[in-house]
Amino acid sequence: MPAESSESDQLLLDQIQLNLIQGVGPRIRRSLLDQFGTPSQILNAPRQDLLNVPGIGEKLANAIIYRTAKSTAEEELQRCRAAGYQLLFEESDDYPSLLREMPDPPALLYCKGEILPEDELAVAIVGSRKCTHYGLQQAEKMAAALARAGVTVVSGLARGIDQAAHRGALKAGGRTIAVMATGLSHIYPPEHRELSEQVSAQGALVTEFPLDQAPVAGLFPQRNRIISGLSMGVLLIEAGRKSGALHTARHAYEQGRDVFAVPGRIDHPASAGCHDLIRDGAMLVRSVDDVLEGLSPAKTPVKVSENREVHTPRELSLSDFERDVLNLVTLEPQHLNEIVQSSNLDSSRILSTLTVLEMRKVVKRLPGGFLVRATG
Structure with a gap:
């Protein structure tokens, strides 16, 4: 690593290196951090200390000790910078705040495009890959x-409902985020390459996966927690009883998101x-108004x-x-x-509109003719 590299670059390289080690998933990583504190201390830990961590066996301990990913980590960082990708980790200021609330947030987030502060007002739309015309x-x-209401649409770039959700947001001129279960160098499915370019623009x-990660069945359920984690709520459209979208709903419930x-x-x-979800308490949706009415308040005002x-x-x-x-x-x-x-607007229209706003629960009326803006 060049001498002029900053301390933050070294921290980033440690994060990349740990992320490149096969077998260090979100839960193992959390156990390692609880034990050692930082990625650097994990990578330099003695063998016996590593073996004392639940879930760490000889094979994984060796992978960490021999640091076989060291040169690859530097190459990975160079490739990301050459391609203009962002690398966000938990300690960075631009890491999405909603993800920090998760019990197992991604250690590292590879990003093509840009995540903006207003993306905290986000709703995930997920469902079956094999869907009907009605579902699409x-x-x-x-x-x-x-x-059109100013909500960012989050989905998984998959065929079917995901694809339709991204296209709907794009056609309306809105923002959309696609959470992938592969690396940025492996767009999956391959026929969505053009769609992926439109989404990133x-x-x-x-x-959360390294650049060259190819599609592996077990990684798709893992990425679903990020889809729900980036969102205030998750909307399911056409999910059968064996649909992977139900994993996203389960993550949403665990993360305290609306379903x-x-x-x-x-x-x-x-x-x-x-x-089944509606029977068990998920909110039934007839129109977008049901979603906007049902979403829990933002924890802090979001500047849109x-x-x-x-x-x-x-x-x-x-x-x-x-x-x-x-x-x-x-x-x-x-x-x-x-x-x-306080306004030059027509007073009669203001009064009638304030009544409407009170009915829509964005304004609260207090005793004595006082009003206050609702935050919950």
Whole structure:
């Protein structure tokens, strides 16, 4: 490594090196970090100390001790920088904050494109690869409506529902993030290469796997936790009882995310998994309004433009005039007369719109004629 490389580069190389060692998955990595503290200390740990960690056997201990990935880590970093990919790790400022809430966040996130602060307002859309025309229709329609409302659409770049979700967001001019189960050098399925380019231009391709990771069946369920982890809620469309999308729903529940499902024909197995989820408490979705109404409040206001912050997803379904009136209401209680006098807008329209905003639960009325902006 060149002498002028920074301390952060060394930390990044340690993260890459650990990530390149086969067998060090999210749970093993968490156990190692709990035991040793940092990737550098893991890579330099004595054999016996490694073997004392649950899940570490001779083969994996040898892979860590001999550090066979060292030169590969430097090459991996150079390749990423040459291609313009970002490498985000937990300690970096631009690492998605929602992922930090996960019990097993990805150690390293390879990113082609850009993850922006407003992407914290995100909903995942997942479902079956072998879906019906109805499923494709609903996925594209829901994704487009969410994108027009300012919500980033997250999915997995797979055939079927995932593909329709990305396309819907792209056609609506919105942002979309594809979470891959392969490395950035292996677009899968291969026929989605053009789609992947469009996604990275209007959002991001992300993966926790090294550049040259080829598709392996067991990695797809592992990546599903990142799909839900990047999102405030997960919307399932046409998931059968054996669909991998149900893994994403399970991760969502474990991560405290909201789960939604679009119903299908009750006699068609394509939606049986969705119907089971609805029966067990997932929110039934008839339109995008059901999703925006059902999403839990953002933990902090999300800045979606230079002059606009969103305190609760319900605000995303407001009209331009409703949004203008909402912006008159602050987080501190104000009297109704003070709010009306603070604007040049028509007072009668302000009053009627405030009533609508109260009904839509984005404004709260307090005793004495005071109003306050809702944050929950």
